[in-house]
Amino acid sequence: MEYSDFLQKFYLPDTGGGLVGYKSKRKTALFFFENGLDDGYNDSIICPSDSTFEKWVDGKRKPESAIWSEASKHLDDGKLAKKLLAVLNTRNLKNIMVSFGITFKIEEVPDRKKFSTAVAAQFVAIAEGYGIADNIVSEEYKKTPEPVGFETYLRGAENKYKWIRLPGEEECLLGDVFVCNNIGTSAAVFPHRIKGKCIENATMEKLRTYDRRGEVLRVILIGGCGYGKTLMLQHLFLEAAEHSDETGRFPIIAELRNFSSSYDGFLPFIVDTVREYDPSFTESSAIEVLEKGQAQILFDGLDELDPEEVKFFQKKLAELTHRYPNIQVIVTSRPCSAINGISGFMKLYLHPLDEDQVNSLLDKLLIRKQDAKAKKTIFSFFELGTGYVKKDGFIATNPMLLTVIVSNYEKLMEFNGDKTRFYELMYDVLIRGHDEGKEAFDRFFHSVGSREEFTQVFRAFCALTFMDGVYEFDRRIFEKYFNLIKKQEGLSNPNIFRLDGFEHDVCATACMMYEQESGIYYIDPGFQDYFFAEYYYFEDTEKTKAMGEALNRRQMKSFRNLDGLKMLNKMSPEKMEVCVFLPYLNEIFKESDETKCFMRFLACGYRDCIYVNFDEVAIKTSMVKLKANKFDYPLDSNPPKNIVMGLILDMLNLNNTFSLGAWVEPLKEENGATHFITGYLDAIEKPEGPDRTYVIKTIENGIHYKDDPDYFEDMRLMPMPIRDDRGKPVCFGYKYRVNPLSLLSDQRRTEDFIDMAKKAGLVDIFMNVKNYYNQMVERQKANDFR
Template sequence: MQFKDFIQKLSSVIRAGGSTDKFTRSIFEAIVTEEGQPILDEYKKSSYKGFYNGSTSIRKISQKINAYIDPMEFADYINQFPDAVAGNLSNVFSADIPDISPYNAAEKLAELFVEIITEAAGLQNKPTEKPLPPIIMDAEHGIAPDLAVYRDGVLYMDRIQQDNDDCVSPFKNYLDKAVSYYSTKKTLLYAEKPHPFYELYVCNTVKYHKYRNSGTNDTKQEITIENATIEKLETESKYIIIEGIGGIGKSMFLTHLFLSSAQNSETSGIIPLFLSLKNYKDTTDNVVDFIWKSVCEYDSAISRKAIIEALQNKELVLLLDGYDEIQSSARESFQSDLEAFIKSYNGNTIIMTSRPIYDSFVSFSKFSVFDIKPLTKPQALELVGKLEFWDDVAKNNFMKALDSKLYSSHWEFASNPLLLTIMLMTYSAFGEVPAKMHVFYSKAYETMARLHDASKGSFKRPLHTNLTPEEFSKYFAEFCARTYRDEILEFDERSFTAYMTKVLRGSTAESSGITPHDFLLDLTDNLCIMYREGSTYYFIHRSFQEYFAAVHFSSEYDAKLTRIGNFFEGMKNRNYTDKTFDMMYDMIPDKVERFIFLPFLEKLLTGYSQKGEDEYWEFLENQYPFLNYEEGEVGDSYLLSPQSFLYKAIIKFKNMDYAFDIDSVEWPSQIYDLPTQNWVRVYSEFAEDDGFLKYQDPADIDESVLDDTTLIPEEQLPYQYDRYFGSPDSTGLIIEIEIYELRKYAYKYREIRECMEDTDFPLMREFLEVKEYYKKLKEKTEKEDASDDLFDD
């Protein structure tokens, strides 16, 4: 299609008056990135008018802007118009783009515009011809006739004989350097010298299963993949999230996928890119820009154009490490950027790792979520067996203990690769492994502080700060608490110094001349709790930041604990595996109850506007505003969880969490009067409109396509589904119980209310026990305050 035809068809729908030159320029502006915008200033109004009329070729401008085009930008431009515009555009371009529809018009037009520019620039299927070298005939060797060609009276070698540089992937240099970087690792045991990756790695099993931490209940069958590769994962989905707790080996797993895929890249034609999401900032323009800048860290010569062409050709596998490490301020923009990216460059596999997070990836509707499973006992033994440890006797004894009892008694530690390594170190130093998490980390720190290096296992070298390990931990704990509060996980020397300067201000260490740089050297060189990559410093694992933050919080004076409790209550970017508060509670349970739980419950239970049974309903609306009743087979369900972090902590620590019993409640028939969502089983390929675009004639559908089914809400059923397959079978329903409605229309829903007001109803039982706990805690506190005795016998 010629640009003239493209622009004039666009104009018929979205120009809405104005001059042709301004409209034409605006269309170029919509597809060119910010870096390429100055190129557009080089052309006059008459040029843009000529582009519109077809009297001026777009070849030169296309050649200049080709490296700066981004179809995502153009798709966003089209999507800003009202929905009716997409319908009109799909009608106007239906002859040029057979599969265009109102749902994909923006993406299809962006693809067409890119094709027009690329073709006009003379780059489509027209590789640059290199001059062929002339050949001097050799009387002895000659040359095969089919490998020679005469041009202008000169004999040249045919193209198949010349250097095949044009076929070399533009990503070769990137892959060579990235593979070299990731093929060795520094770990807790090998902090001074990196070791070959596969000498310290055992591949975790990954599993797609229905039930996850958030309570979402997915509809696919459970799938377990051992010794995973990208190819194995791609058979299940093109878009995958690998979810796992801290230290379980998510980054190592992604490294394994990268190295195994890169090894076969030349034959497969698929290029894996390892991208660290902690580098995705508020200032990042979009996903393409992020990919390009990440790849440039290994190959500064690679062009943005090469990235875009590979994406358009569906040649890339994006391995995105650490979604949970994106700062909360940038996370929402990343979600929208990624959604737009997938629309523009669909078909490129994306595998992303993350800790479990609060919203459980609700925004990533196209992604299948796999859990990276804890190490099994054979895997744990295999990993320890691989590790090069300084004490063979201690290692062998640990493996025997791990096999006989430690794996079962300390499963939470032994099944986690990082904690398993710390277990080995702690066991060799103390002959045991503590069961309490905070005690475990305390012993781990003591072990790491006493070790000289991984080859000798003895303490010889003093800290740069000249502090004892106990003194050092006090300052480091405050540093961790400050950075934990600010959600900071990485530092350059300047930012580290800024935080540590605040910690040291007015301290004995400062007056002794100890500098933040001394702390940084100890953390990286001696203690190995942090490590350096380039000019950036990281915790060897986030769990150390959480432990030391808990140490600092637990050491604060009593009155400040209430403020610390308020901080945890108000945390927005909390993930499910954060153990900071749990460890603090284990360290000082009585203080947490008195100075955090008591003020919180005082405010919660005495702040209700009404007393009696209405107090209970106000509590429900405050903590459990929505309940769900499920019947049959449904696609999504959610664990019932209170709104408040501190309330949830109270019922967990005091064993008063009865919400899980809600599923066994026998509801009155009046429950069916509430809003209901019906679920139906449909063919997976046709759960969205894309399937009907792919198979526009039902006769073209192969029976194998109908082997896979899924569950969706009936209201989300595509309108074409009935015409193709008839009405799908109903499988179940979800009824939403909104507490506000039950309070507002108390008489109307009196049967449901009577059921929920029964003392055996799980939430009523929980409410009454929480009130009783608050009453006893308050009495105990008042008694202690009134006593002058050292002990309250």
């Protein structure tokens, strides 16, 4: 390759040139001498005219031997490579590289840095060959940089980071238990809600090249508590260290909780980190590897920095990446405000485990357990209805919490489904156990002075929101409850208890909640239930009784489930009986008369009761006349009036709804009927042929339309009802809604109603609740909650 051939690859005037700012022939030729030589060359020798430069490009004239001789004495390929990296035209880059004989794999991203180094080497070869040399660009481009000699550090760091300590267990090899969760371009708390592109089986090289738009050297790797940020960084470090001889890159892993303003910047911090394993490491060694772009810096735990050090960290990180633009830097962090002050970094997110990864992690963790049924047992903890948590929820797909479940699965079996103890264990791990392995580290809270104070205020937050039936929050609702707990909770330093700090603590520090789009949500609703229960466990008797009175006015549908109240009953059954159950049941069973007591039980427990009287004669007559095989008479359900009754029925394993209906002959319309019932004939099977099957389906009509002759004529969209011989719709029955206490004045109606209730099993339910009440009264004749 002659010098003119070399220059023509960059002289591309019609497409903007190969070098930004060096578009003309003169500037293209001059660029390599101005930037490829040190400052000591004799410019009187290398000073041809503009026309001579143009002839160099065209090949009509070649640089004289004296020029090449002087150039050879002052070659600086490092200087030239840096300048090339800054001015290479991205638009034409790939075409220029191809012109030098470089080939690419499908979707391979061109490496500007390696190409700049290869072109600089080519210019040196041409200069030393006095204007001619073999084309070595492709060969140089494929070369890996020579690794800097840091074998001592790598051996020491590898020996440390290849080990991990599982919660409550001895150290083990990372490779024996680590499952590499996916890394994505969008945040995800639950595996079924993942969006965007994912990186599987991540490596430093995959993080560098995942974006087809260009090389990515700066990444903030974000993940909530227990997602495995530290383990992922250890995995990335070990993989990079294993291949450092091939890549020529040198990984350095450092824990940011050890960084502070006592360091002048990151250079001495990096030196100290390496010196832990290699005392001979010097600042000049660090500068060499940083300047060559061979360093891969892995910083763990941005969220673990002292809040007062955050601004200093952000400033020094910017200085580090500005001064050494070619190094690869990975920073891990929980979601926190410190991230917002860092520019030039791509945000990537650790994802929860998918189904295959959950299975893989369980297999690895259980390999040392001598229990063939252990995996099946653990999966039973995630079964709908009977398990502790959902199988695709936060806890079951969080690597750390899943590991805790495996370590404690025998204990969880002994819990026998007790969610109180389960969430107590999970919270203890999230708030305290997660950091036990980090020496001399206590996690910073932004809104309170300690984890104990955080538990205090979060407990109150959960209790207030649970009682109001609020499980999801927009910004205004979240602030409303923050202000309520700020007024009532005594803190050692109320001045730091601010909204933004509390939001940070619940979402990032303690990881009890998470932000998504415009909302804030509990990572698992069981934590809200648990802290509601714990709040009233510690609360005084009068306030707990006030909570019970409030529950008497709350309908079942106001609550997601009964778990929170069941947890409180587990923690303190005496308190629940005295403060919640007895005040409610005392009102029901204050009557000595059994009939009145039963009717009061229904009135207090179920509001107005809905029941139906069917005309047995009219139904049988119509079925015979129309050859109907079935009469369809769905009955309305009567649900509990309030959450207390619903809880009592659930605890006693009794049906929490009932339906009432009676066949009456003859049927008489009673006062209080709300609807009359008509019906129409419908085919339900085999619509053609002799085996056709018919059913009479019922229609409810407002009682005020019963004597309205035009009502059914106006029903354009409804089936026409069955009519009698006079052409009037047949009435099959009446529907009633009554307060049971209102029936007591009419003995016959009371007897008929109780007869229906017996057939529905309602009297048996009443007797079960009454026996439970009598037992409570006997148990609670004297206790601390009176």
